[in-house]
Amino acid sequence: MRCGPAVQGNGSWVTVRFSLSAPPGRDGGRRAAVRPSAVGRTTALAAAVLVLVLMVLVIVRLPWVGDLGMHAATVQRLRHSPLDPGNPLVDADTPSPYYSPWMLLLGIVARLPGLSVFVVLRLAAVAGLALLVTGVWRYVRTLSAHRAAPALALLSLLLLWGTTAFLWSGFTGMNSLALTVSYPSTFTLGLAFHFWAWLTGALRREAAWPTWLGLGVLCAVILLCHQFSGVVAGLGAVATVLAARPRRAVWPRPAAGLLLGALVLWAWPYYDFYALFGAGAALEDVHRVLYGHPVARYGLVLLGVAALVPRWRRDRWDPLVLFFALGVLVAGAGWVSGHYSWGRALPAALIPAQLAVALEVTGAGRRRLRACWAVLLGGALVVGAWAQAGTLGYVLPRGVLPGVVEDGYRPPWTGYHWITPWVRYGDVVMAEGRAARQVPAYGPYTVAPGYPDFFLPDERGRVGATVRYFAEGTSEGVRRGIEREYGVRWVVGRGGWPGGAGLREVARGPEGEVLYAVP
Template sequence: MNRTQPQDGAARAGRVLPQVAAALVVVLLLLVIVRLPWAGDLGMHAATIERLSHHLFHPGNPLVDADTPSPYYSPWMLVLGLVAKVTGLSVFVVLRLAAFVALTLLVTGVWRYVRTLTAHRAAPALALLSLFFLWGPVLFNWSGFLGLNSLALTVSYPSVFALGLTFHFWAWLTRALREETAWARWLWLGVLWALILLCHQFTGVVASLGALATVIAARPARTVLLRLAASLALGMALLWLWPYYDFFSLFSAGADLEAIHKPLYEDLAARFGLVLLGVAALVLRFRRDRWDSLVLFFVLGALMFAAGGLTGHYSWGRALPAALIPVQLAAALEVVAAGRRAVRVGWACVLGAALAVGAWTQAGTLGYVTGKGALPSVVAAKYRPPWVGYHWITPWVKYGDVVMARTDPARQIPAYGAYTVAPGYPDVFLPDAARREAAVERYFAAGTPAAERAGILREYGVRWVVGPSSLAGPGLRKVTAGPDDQILYRVVH
């Protein structure tokens, strides 16, 4: 009896420690949501909510004063725009609510999906920790990727909401393939699949690859395939009927996105090297089951990622989570799936060391809660400060005003309701995007004559200019100063 008690205690600790660690990470993310650090695409999503809160059915372009559709007008953003419209809450408060919902969906979705792979109580927590920390020794941030630091900066984005739905989608699909499932549930799966694709197209690709792997692994009967086909047909119909943008036209827009996605193919070992542990786990899973769903999922994701690099379709690199997620989950599950106790303990030690390296790489995430000043110097060196924002222009610049600004401020200013001359992000539905970008470049070029600058301002109905102090001249009146030698000028005629 005494001999078994230490083993029981060790087993209990093996269950509790991952659960406590995962809970602490989730609490950290909740505290990050309170601060809502600004980087990347937050301004785009805030601007999208702004447009929908003012014009729910015909919002126009979210960034520039143009009547064009936008792939950012998804069902989820429509809900958030409606919340902002009905409650009068600021878009940043609404984004915090969105982040809370997305994080809840993500955590519960991972838990439900992992429970379809194993009944071990520690597995969902281990899976979360692997998804957050099993990356590489060099920090990597990109929307749609689940590293802790990346998630802290993107938790309010539609990509995280879509990822949360994706894990639930995989869990429901797995159970539907295993059990006798009514037609209604299969049709619901079609609706959910279309919702994910509409909310974040790249995550929708990941969801589709995971679903395909799940179906192949299940080797369903013909009657199940018929229901699956009906589910797929319903999802396709919903994609076709969505009124805010033409989903299928996005397939011809990849050329405009290749350059910005090329960095996804750089520094792979430094960014993702720790996932090799999960590749080893997949090899073990493959030896146990040649139809393992995680193995198939990884193969599909890796093939699509490799095809993008080989053909120059770098936007296909956004399918990389379809290779990373099964690898990360496999690494976590091997801790509870390996046969002998000594093997499980050894695997847990190796995984723990890898997670510690990944956690140290992302330790700067703590600064989004505490501020840089409260961090030890070695951690502060890993902290990347968020953007300051352009709230300092809001006493003067009102909703719908057009602002002349370069790319970096153009990524933030529309969040407050104003438009910019050129979009701060690639816009596949804006036909004159290149002309607008050229106009901004000419305006801020040092040798551009004052008359030409004035003509550009008139052409685009510009009321304000955000630029350096050296820009001062005829037709501009200084209103206020911001950080980094930025001046808000009023256009006077």
């Protein structure tokens, strides 16, 4: 480094100024210094790419935990009968909210020769992940022009959660996304980010009528594909419109888009969308867990909440601040009123907070303040990555993982492919518990649905019949009557189960279960 004096006179005083510059190179030029911002941008992008590679490797394995069987069964029904699929889980002619435009497309793809349902779900996972990444990229670009902002935002969405890994569809944590990436919720959330980006652009340029009508149709598709993520998308849209404060003359255009979207929802032939408003009571208990252990599950997001404060001070109509407020309002109302299914709106509070801290790192303002946010976010991302390190277990052998990482790994379910040499598509299988949640993925039906079914009128009777069938004190005559009533051809039960005395053992599974043939 060179220090050269420069003397400047100003009447009665003289100032001495020193100029700092890099020494000249051999060619007389200056050596370019590596800017910290460029290093940070490269680091963020490399980390985001590394996480995405991990997600792609998870897709190759497609671990089975949770609702994968439900979505595989839905594709099975649409594959065999796209116009009249019936109930996806039981042998009944009822509608289902799982028959969405996205699943219909997957069912049609599954009709191509050589494509199994699980291959199609892997393709769905790739499409959903790509849509989510590009959607985040586009939406963040509407909030910041900094080239590092999208990568940091993606890392925040995946890693800025809590100190305990959390799994739920529609939540973007890395561990959660690894197990739900093939679900319609991931595809829908990706559509939501694109929807917010498109909506922001339409408001800024006061788009013409066709754009607003297209937005209305897209909003309806989002709601049909995954209703809970559709609520999050709707809250984000409301926040975007409120933040833009469009002129009164523009309002008829979005109103027309909303009307067209409502008509699309009404016209969808596979289920009555508006009937779902009465289904909340059946879902409250299962969603109570969303409000449990908030610090362990969402504690790191508090850094994002702190980042929303300077955004609110700069602009009382900031879209992320409004988005967060609406999410807190809906989720909080669910907790106070006992409508725990409203907790599915929690991403509407989490997403804007996660994005806000990423934008503070790359935003305008004092360099020291940005550096402070960068250090805080970097530390929080490291903690979040460590909390979700068990995700590595889905791509690496368990013996390779350190003990503390292996402890956070949740082994996937085995599956019931071992019954397929005997059980055919459309056969009715008596099963309970996890078996009832997995068997329909291969084409058969079960007596009782493995998941709550709002549109199945005799759900309670089917559940009761299954409980009686597997109860130890049930007589053989009662079991034979249940088999005749529901057309049962096969039973999946535990080895040594007393009720298997009158059945013929056909095969044994890897976890001690037995496939019985009904006489």
